[in-house]
Amino acid sequence: MKVVKQPVDMIAYFNVEGVIMPLKFRLETEDKYLKTIKVLTILYHKEEKIAGNLIRTYACTIAQDTLEKPCEIKYELNSCKWFLFKI
Template sequence: MSNKVIKINKVLFREEEKIAGNRMILYRCESTINDIQKIFELKYEISTCKWFLFKM
């Protein structure tokens, strides 16, 4: 598997949540991947400054 950079076309939704005491920001995003419009979710963990691909 190789890494691929995906340009986010639009942020559809943003929400702050707490999971096991960790504050996170959930972003629902829209992008064109291989000529197909896709919706996916990214999570940003505030305390560690890490990004996670949550749902694809």
């Protein structure tokens, strides 16, 4: 997987335990086109501390161009920002 760390717009929900679960996200392509990508499955999620920031990391598979691809999405708890970290 390649590290991209691209900010994304996310649609997510909270499960019963209060954990945020991503559903789909929108990112801007190189030609300034907005592309919506659906999260198919979440393999695991973990919480970590990087440079003093609490970050929740999600390893999941996404549907992109009729293919299933693995990716890693990160959510910064302090700033409430989502990033597509690896694809």
